Amino acid sequence: MKGPLTMPEPRRAKRFLTAEQKYDLWQRMLTGQLTTVAAAAEAGVDRTTIMTLRKAARDGAIAALQSSRPGRPKQSRAEATELAQVRAEVARLSSVIVEQAIELAALRGKASWA
Numbered sequence: 001m002k003g004p005l006t007m008p009e010p011r012r013a014k015r016f017l018t019a020e021q022k023y024d025l026w027q028r029m030l031t032g033q034l035t036t037v038a039a040a041a042e043a044g045v046d047r048t049t050i051m052t053l054r055k056a057a058r059d060g061a062i063a064a065l066q067s068s069r070p071g072r073p074k075q076s077r078a079e080a081t082e083l084a085q086v087r088a089e090v091a092r093l094s095s096v097i098v099e100q101a102i103e104l105a106a107l108r109g110k111a112s113w114a
Contacts, residue, residue, distance in 0.1 A: 015044050017053075025050070026057045 017025075025043060028034040029050075036054075040047045075083070 017043055017045070022053050022057070026053060029054065 040050045
């Protein structure tokens with residue numbers, strides 16, 4: 001006869017970490033304050049979860065750094081079009097102001113003749 005039957009340990013309930021918790025763990029592991037095993041124990045998750053977190057953080061950081069370029073961001077086509085329209089309107093209004101100033105000066109000049 002075989003030994004007594006033992007019940008397998010029940011599985012732990014799945015634990016979800018917030019983005020802030022993940023970032024805090026990742027940052028402390030990055031600075032050497034925590035090991036992978038210690039981070040897993042603190043968070044109550046498996047070590048593979050921590051390894052997945054580290055890989056996701058690394059990949060995300062690399063993607064963000066690759067997409068960033070020095071200098072000012074380029075304008076979209078819509079922004080460039082709007083900027084050209086606004087500059088044209090400023091030029092038109094400037095010429096209208098000059099014309100009105102000339103007309104006003106001429107009218108004031110004629111009024112002094114009378």
